[in-house]
Amino acid sequence: MANRLDKLETSEKTPLLSESTKLVRTTPSKWRQCSVLIACMYLHFMSLGFAPVLGVIYVELIRQFNSARSETAIVQSMYQGLTYVGGILFSGVVSKIEVGPPVMIASASSGLALFISAFSVNIYMVIVLVGFVGGMSMSINYLCAFVAVGWMFVANRRAALAFLTMATAVGQTALPNIADYLIDEYGWAGTFMIASGLILNSIPCGLVLYFSRDFFLTENKTSATSSSVREKMCQCRSKQDVAYIMFVVVCLIFPGTSAVESWFTVDISELRGFDRQQGTILLSLVGAFGLVGRLLGTILLTFWPTISIAIPLAIAFQFLALAHFLVVYLTDFYGMLGGIFVRGISIGMVMCLLPGMQLELRGINRFPRTVALCNVTSGLGIVVCGYLGGFIADWTGSYDLAFYIAVGVSVFCGLLMVVIKCLQYV
Missing domain, CATH: 1.20.1250.20 (MFS general substrate transporter like domains)
Structure with missing residues (x-):
């Protein structure tokens, strides 16, 4: 567990923290x-x-x-x-x-x-x-x-x-x-x-x-270390590098599509005849079930510390696809609740496992820039997808197409994780 939490720690503080540290504080x-x-x-x-x-x-x-x-x-x-x-x-x-x-x-x-x-x-x-x-x-x-x-x-x-x-x-x-x-x-x-x-x-x-x-x-980043890391991040000479590029694609396309429940659940509820309070309840449960998913991901990494992250991620993406489908296909309140439950658990697992996958692909030396790049691509995807989701609702009169696109993206991301797994061991 300590090893896995180290990965989480590194990813969370990545933008500023590097391997070179200098103690300048009192206890x-x-x-x-x-x-x-x-x-x-x-x-x-x-x-x-x-x-x-x-x-x-x-x-x-x-x-x-x-x-x-x-x-x-x-x-x-x-x-x-x-x-x-x-x-x-x-x-x-x-x-x-x-x-x-x-x-x-x-x-x-x-x-x-x-x-x-x-x-x-x-x-x-x-x-x-x-x-x-x-x-x-x-x-x-x-x-x-x-x-x-x-x-x-x-x-x-x-x-x-x-x-x-x-x-x-x-x-x-x-x-x-x-x-x-x-x-x-x-x-x-x-x-x-x-x-x-x-x-x-x-x-x-x-x-x-x-x-x-x-x-x-606090710590100081040496120019030599920064330059070395930058050089390595720009190379694409191995199957591991190809796997990393595929993972960046995953980070670009899944965060925006996976957010459709967080953005549009309340509006969907009203379009289906529910009131805003019922939609808000569903929206708040997205966070609650997401917390449960994070805990489950931590337990998985605790009891199976040597497990390759790609396969659990691939499975979590398939459940995320199922969740998107259930929310849009089951139109009654409890059907939507079931979809929100699956969505929360699966996205919580995905967010918990992503840092470990980043470390697994690039190693500790290139880990800071890896997380930085993945965060940037995720943010850009989120900005674009929010507009597209609203545009689809204006164009078609419902959010169904946006959710079906999210289903396809989640399935595709799961398949990419399987390919990444194969590239790691070829």
Whole structure:
């Protein structure tokens, strides 16, 4: 288990951490470590944890601005995609000034943008303020939380990073229900205002990180190491390299299509005659079952630490395909619930196993740039697929085609994982 959690640890803190470290801190107390961990968990709770909230507000924005679903879907897809991609853009800044100031600046800008968005006069203002500014700002918080925990915890770093990842799933479970209640009470504009206040609460988290800077185990990346890694990443001379390129393709196409439940479940529920509350319940269960899937993936790697990751991933992708099919094919509430259950378990397994696959393909020396590239491709895929899903709904009058495309993509990704497995052992 320690070996596998090492892989997770490396992937989570990848953008800034490398093999070359330099100790520049005093030993922190347990209280100091706990305060940093709690602060970082809140950053994750409000960054990716906020993404499903936009799925609840999605239907309200369509009504308010009478906008096309393709345009409205850009808000959530851009926010979620840029949360992944943006961290790479700001990694150099974070490495120079550490994590406290970037978190405070990002939290202030995101909170202000979300507050101003409550006064939007068209959907394009929401796209810019929430999707672009919010997504880019939250990418900094998402990155800094991983880096801060990696710098603070040394002896028990693996356990701390594993615990940190649970915050996103908790946010994805709790925040949609809170948003549904706030919409009933204050409307979508009031919900954005309150959400901006919750995001501004991340500023004290930045202060905690700033005043803990003397306790961080920071590091310096040598230019030689960076150049060597870059050289190796650009080569494609072996079957292992071909397998890696196939894996990058998987990272490009599956995250956007796998997010169709998170983005469109509430709207689908209303189109099928259910109310928004029922759709919100289904949406929150996506996060809850996803947490269960992560736990199952961890158990698998614990009891079978030498297992090749490609085959479990291939199986998980087939179950993900089944989940997409069930959600769109079974039109009653409990049928959709069954699809959401399978989806949560399978996507949780996939997200848990991906870091191990990255390490298995490229090794520890090239692991940081491997994760960076996979995150960028995933973010780009998410941004594009959100628009395409809404466009399909505008064009056909339903989301069925989008879900069937997601079925095909999941099956294809599973087959690619089988090919990758074969290339590894040929």
